[in-house]
Amino acid sequence: MAGVTKMQLLLFQLVLTSFVFLDSVDNVNAGITSSYLRKEYPAVDMPVDHEVFAAPKGYNAPQQVHMTQGNYDGNAVIISWVTVDEPGLSKLQYGTSDKKYKFTAQGKMTNYTFYEYKSGYIHHVLVDGLKFDTKYYYKIGNGDSAREFWFRTPPMIGPDVPYKFGIIGDLGQTFNSLSTLEHYMESGAECVLFLGDFSYADEYEYNDVGLRWDTFGRFAERSMAYQPWIWIIGNHEIDYLPYMNEVTLFKTYFQRYPTPHLASKSSSPDFYSVRRASAHIIALSSYSPFVKYTPQYIWLSEELERVDRTKTPWLFVLLHSPMYSSYKTHFMEGEGMRVVFEEWFVKHKVDVVFSGHVHAYERSHRFSNIRYNVSSGERYPAPDESAPIYITVGDGGNLEGLADTLIEPQPDYSAFREPSYGHSTLEIMNRTHALYTWHRNDEGKKVPVESFVLHNQYWKSKVQKRKLGKQNLGVLQQSASKGKKMT
Numbered sequence: 001m002a003g004v005t006k007m008q009l010l011l012f013q014l015v016l017t018s019f020v021f022l023d024s025v026d027n028v029n030a031g032i033t034s035s036y037l038r039k040e041y042p043a044v045d046m047p048v049d050h051e052v053f054a055a056p057k058g059y060n061a062p063q064q065v066h067m068t069q070g071n072y073d074g075n076a077v078i079i080s081w082v083t084v085d086e087p088g089l090s091k092l093q094y095g096t097s098d099k100k101y102k103f104t105a106q107g108k109m110t111n112y113t114f115y116e117y118k119s120g121y122i123h124h125v126l127v128d129g130l131k132f133d134t135k136y137y138y139k140i141g142n143g144d145s146a147r148e149f150w151f152r153t154p155p156m157i158g159p160d161v162p163y164k165f166g167i168i169g170d171l172g173q174t175f176n177s178l179s180t181l182e183h184y185m186e187s188g189a190e191c192v193l194f195l196g197d198f199s200y201a202d203e204y205e206y207n208d209v210g211l212r213w214d215t216f217g218r219f220a221e222r223s224m225a226y227q228p229w230i231w232i233i234g235n236h237e238i239d240y241l242p243y244m245n246e247v248t249l250f251k252t253y254f255q256r257y258p259t260p261h262l263a264s265k266s267s268s269p270d271f272y273s274v275r276r277a278s279a280h281i282i283a284l285s286s287y288s289p290f291v292k293y294t295p296q297y298i299w300l301s302e303e304l305e306r307v308d309r310t311k312t313p314w315l316f317v318l319l320h321s322p323m324y325s326s327y328k329t330h331f332m333e334g335e336g337m338r339v340v341f342e343e344w345f346v347k348h349k350v351d352v353v354f355s356g357h358v359h360a361y362e363r364s365h366r367f368s369n370i371r372y373n374v375s376s377g378e379r380y381p382a383p384d385e386s387a388p389i390y391i392t393v394g395d396g397g398n399l400e401g402l403a404d405t406l407i408e409p410q411p412d413y414s415a416f417r418e419p420s421y422g423h424s425t426l427e428i429m430n431r432t433h434a435l436y437t438w439h440r441n442d443e444g445k446k447v448p449v450e451s452f453v454l455h456n457q458y459w460k461s462k463v464q465k466r467k468l469g470k471q472n473l474g475v476l477q478q479s480a481s482k483g484k485k486m487t
């Protein structure tokens, strides 16, 4: 197989298994609505005594272990866990070989009440000064109850650093959530871009809200203890529940899921950015002020200027409520933010805006609606090569079930849509090429449904200028056009 690149092999495997296949998303085709129909599969939370929620054995054993990136460039992590019997120590031992922990990091403990629920002792430890591209082992807890995990730091940032991300949204804690997480963990991706709406605990009442944050933490640990999840706020993190006298916004989220916001000069954990491998990732809050003069607006305008596509060619934005969606559920809820930020996303050639919120999958064509103002008469989004692709991956599998009412006819901006559960992967190859795939949970099976080569928005034009031309995928392109209508 000399001369066959890793990407060509991957593409070939996908052709064998998938129905919709596009060689690239540059050509504007009519939108596709998948004809796949899911059989009945209940959207109910797993019972609290399900094994995925089991607490680790031992007095005061650390549980709900999770981690996120700890600084701007990825050679730090923030590791968090909960102890329930007593505060214990916010101490973490780590090193580069198994069972030999040369270093110790010290963090801090916090706890909170929610209605009459009292949280466990929540520990957060920043582990920094790490080597890039290195496997670390770590140990938390005491004596027989101590637990050991590992994680891998990303390579140092650079324009052609390959890296594989997973994308998950609206996860919850149902049997479908479990499928999504298991499928994701088979992918070999090294970091999750998590699009908000974690536990759906706010759908419970009184003390069960706190308890369901705990079950979610124990469930998600299988992935979150071993690799960073880069998270944003969803509406289920708002925590505005006046009937219980709980009105502090994002109370539980801020206690449990820290972000490295100071590293990107943000004044608030609601919005921040990180750089990882060859990507610059901007994490926004749909539920914090964002109009002109607010902190998020000012910070984003400055952060976009700090993006250096020669160091991190890939620019992704994460925000919960999609700007382009063609499902009736939550329709136009992202419109306020679109009016304020869309022009910047086009100007700065954002590659992809990933959103959740709508419990389904959808991908847009490159469209924008930035000529619109209330007096211009330019009312419709139009094809725009500088615009990002908008992808909704709100299909993690939470207890609310699927959004399955579609706007008809399918709007021009919508390229492909399917109400199913699933997750995406994005494998960056170099500064110009990345392989994107959406995987459906097909009644428990993992099925790659659509996949394409994503061309970098910034480097695409540079490469074309150098007359390198487009990659010719030959036979793959033919299978793509044959497979465009799903069977």
Ligand SMILES: *[C@@H]1O[C@H](CO)[C@@H](O)[C@H](O)[C@H]1NC(C)=O
Pocket: 111, 112, 113, 118, 119
């Ligand atoms: C936090 O834990 C300490 C020690 O158990 C306890 O005294 C305090 O009341 C707790 N605070 C909250 C807000 O639950």
Ligand SMILES: *[C@@H]1O[C@H](CO)[C@@H](O)[C@H](O)[C@H]1NC(C)=O
Pocket: 371, 372, 373, 375, 376, 378
């Ligand atoms: C509104 O849009 C129209 C058409 O693009 C443009 O001519 C006009 O200047 C805009 N109005 C304002 C106040 O920017």
Ligand SMILES: *[C@@H]1O[C@H](CO)[C@@H](O)[C@H](O)[C@H]1NC(C)=O
Pocket: 005, 007, 429, 430, 431, 432, 433, 471
């Ligand atoms: C990136 O990888 C693709 C696929 O392997 C290749 O065709 C392309 O030339 C590479 N681009 C650069 C800038 O190396």
Ligand SMILES: [Fe+2]
Pocket: 170, 197, 234, 235, 236, 320, 356, 357, 358
């Ligand atoms: Fe949501």
